[in-house]
Amino acid sequence: AHAHIRRPWIRLLEHEMQLDQTTLRNLEILKPVSEQRQSPTLLTTLDQTKTPMGTRLLRQWIVRPLTQLTAIQLRQEAVKELVSNLGPRMRIREHLKAVQDLERLNSRIVLEVANPRDLINLQRSLENLLFLQEHLPSFQSAMLQTIHAAWDPLLDVSSWIADTIIPNPPLSAKEGGIIREGVNAELDELRILAKEGTRLLAEMETRERNRTGIDSLKVKFNQVFGYYIEVTKANLSRVPSDFHRKQTLVNAERFTTGELQDLEGRLSSADQKMKSLEGQLFGEIRLRIASATTRIQGMAQQLATLDVLTGLAEAATINRYHQPTVHEGGTIQITEGRHPVIEHIQHSEGFIPNDTVLDLDTNRLLLITGPNMAGKSTYLRQVALIVLMAQMGSFVPADSARIGIVDRIFTRVGAADDLSAGQSTFMVEMSETARILDTAA
Ligand SMILES: Nc1ncnc2c1ncn2[C@@H]1O[C@H](COP(=O)(O)OP(=O)(O)OP(=O)(O)O)[C@@H](O)[C@H]1O
Ligand SMILES: [Mg+2]
Secondary structure (H helix, E strand, O other), X not given: OOOXXXXXXXXXXXHEOEEOHHHHHHOOOXXXXXXXXXXXXXXXXXXXXXXXXXXXXXXXXXXXOEOOHHHHHHHHHHHHHHHHOHHHXXXXXXXXXXXXXXXXXXXXXXXXXXXXXXXXXXXXXXXXXXXXXXXOOOOOOHHHHHHXXXXXXXXXXXXXXXXXXXXXXXXXXXXXOOEXXXXXXXXXXXXXXXXXXXXXXXXXXXXXXXHHOOOOOEEEEEOOOEEEEEEEHHHHHHOOOOOEEEEEOOOEEEEXXXXXXXXXHHHHHHHHHHHHHHHHHHHHHHHHHHOOHHHHHHHHHHHHHHHHHHHHHHHHHHXXXXXXXXXXXXXXXXXXXXXXXXXXXXXXXXXXXXXXXXXXXXXXXXXXXXXXXXXXXXXXHHHHHXXXXXXXXXXXXXXXXXXXXXXXXXXXXXXXXXXXXXXXXXXXXXXXXXXXXXXXX
């Protein structure tokens, strides 16, 4: 029952840039430094994904940038191709949006907790796979071609559901009314029987009215007493001897007859049988889908990758990023670089881009000085973020960049500044001091 849990795989640390907790926090990669505000982070700035699988994968790409040149270039090539193909990119994103969390649905199916609506949601999600597949052959980049080669539109799974479950099923599989007509002969027969029973009841009502001459006689049903014939007090004298009293009300009496009891028995057993049969058929289809677990999970992964790549292309377009040149040398050269997060917050004059040159020669170390609120901390982090983005395969906020691959980023930041709130390091210290002086005076 744990087929949805994937095998462990080996992660080589030397294939991933090492980012410690302090650095993740200082660079505001996943979470803002200030916990009070919902300020933007690198993740929110880059996240243009459309599926839950994509969102999860993007988080992984952000906290585990790559260190292998070829692996980085593979991602870059795919992003580049998606940047320059606006039409296909838009249509891909459109279809991705309609795909629900396949990993979650799959687990629910394997764990046998998926309800009829989960199955319909899975089927509607899978319908998009075929449309998405149409856009893949035109791409040249190796990563997109790999996705294309691995693409499995899961048409069989999709039609198992479509052929079995009605389009808008109830939430519960216990109440019946979920299985299509023509799926199971016994179920169809039971349904005819139920319909027939309703007709027989109506017929019986007319017959008893004629026989007794009581026009107000009615055959009714309630949950407690089941089926009964109701006769008003005024007409009691005309009740025939084969009516058996069931219940007495203020204005009426309720009866049953041998024929009614017989019919009732048949109807309720048909109803029970229908419900249990539908439950059983539903369990069977769910089990059948569970047999496709590996394929569904495989597609969840393909979709996640496609989603992240398309999302990075979208982010690059929206934010005017450019493709950096990543290399194995020791030079970092950035022209007109920007801080990816702060550039959106700086409204008044707009963000001022800055250049950077670092190498293994005379530019090994940069000492940055300047007035408070001049932008030192911003510049520092901007360089780190551009390198990080480049190594995760993303385009970067710079006119051009040559990035020598790094294996670690360290940061140490003194007093907590809050760049997105416009609070520099010194500003935070001054505000804190000012508050003490104001209050103590
Ligand atoms: N290149 C830039 N263009 C426009 N605005 C910027 C730029 N860099 C920083 N800023 C804005 O200026 C403010 C101060 O920047 P920052 O905190 O980096 O200054 P700082 O030099 O570190 O100051 P302190 O000495 O107090 O630490 C930030 O809130 C940011 O919004
Ligand atoms: Mg500072």
